[in-house]
Amino acid sequence: MPIVSVINYKGGVGKTTIVANLAAELAWRENSVLLIDLDPQASLTFSFLTVDSWRQNYAGTTTIRNWYDAFIDQDQDIELSNLIITPDEVNRYMKGETKGEIDLICSHLSLINVDLELATMLAGASLRQSRNNFLKVHSRLLDGLNAVGVEDRYDYVLIDCPPNFNIVTKTAIVASSRILIPAIPDYLSTLGIEQLQRHIAELTNDFNEYAQQAEIAPSIIGVIPTMVQVYGGEPINAQRPYIDSIRRTGTPVFDTFIRRNNTLFGDSPQYGIPVVIQGVSGPTQTTIQTELENLTTEFVQRL
C-alpha cells in the first residue's frame, strides 16, 4: 500500500487539486483512500468540507493539529485513527456506484505554529539525546500511520504537503514510500524541483544514518505538468521547454498533463465533489475528466 506525499515548494501549482481528483478517481475505481491535509491553508480539507461544517464539528478536536499538539504537550497522546473522518458529501455521492471510500484527516489554519514547537523538541543535551529526538520527531507520522494499521485499512494514502520543507513536511516525507510533484511548466514552478529532490535525499540520508539502518527510501514517482496551456492538443511553445528541461535532469515526467481551465477548477472545490467524478456537462469537461482519468491510470502504473 503506497503512502504518497504530494509536494512542490511553490504554492498554487495545483497540488491540492491533483490530490482531491486522484483520490476521487481511485475511490471511484473501488479503492479505499486516506487523505491527510498537512497544509495550514487547509485547501484539501475545504475541498471536501464546508468551512461551517469544519468549524462546528472538527476544528476544535479533530484535526492533525490536535495530534501534533498532543505530542508536543506530552500530557496525553491521541491515536491518529481518532482524527480520521469520512466526509459526507463526496462519499454520499459515490455510494451505490462504488465500494470505494475517501477518508480524511483535516488540517487546521494554526498548524503553522506547530513547526516552531516541533523544532524546539529537536534540541538535546547530548549527541545521543539529539539523535533520539531527531528520530522521535521525524518518525511521528510514520509511527502514527503504522499504529492506525493503514496497511490493512487503505489501498492508498495521499498526503497534501505545504509548500515548504519544515518539520511537518519532513514527517510526511519520512512516512512516505513515494513522492509526487505537480508543477506548472514555467520558470518559478520548475526552479525548485532539483532542490526539492536534493532535500529529500539529504533527509533520507540523515534519517537512515541516525536510525543506523536504511529504514526509509522515499522515491520520486514523477512530475505532473499542471495548468498546461494547450494548442492543437499539445502544450504551447512557451511551456514545452520547461517540461523538456525537467526530463533532461533525469526526473521522470508524466506523459499525461492537466490543462488549465479556470472555470472548471476554480468553482469545483466549493461543491465538495472533485471535477473528475462530477456529472458531464459538455465537451470541455469531458476532455478534462479524461485527462484526470488518464493521470490516475498513469499514477497507478508508475507506482
Ligand SMILES: Nc1ncnc2c1ncn2[C@@H]1O[C@H](COP(=O)(O)OP(=O)(O)O)[C@@H](O)[C@H]1O
Ligand atoms: N488545471 C487547472 N486550471 C485552472 N485552475 C486550476 C487548475 N488546477 C488548479 N487550479 C486552481 O488554482 C488554484 C491553486 O490550485 P491548488 O490545487 O490549490 O494549488 P496548490 O495546492 O499547489 O497551492 C485553485 O484555485 C485551483 O482551483
Ligand SMILES: [Mg+2]
Ligand atoms: Mg494546496
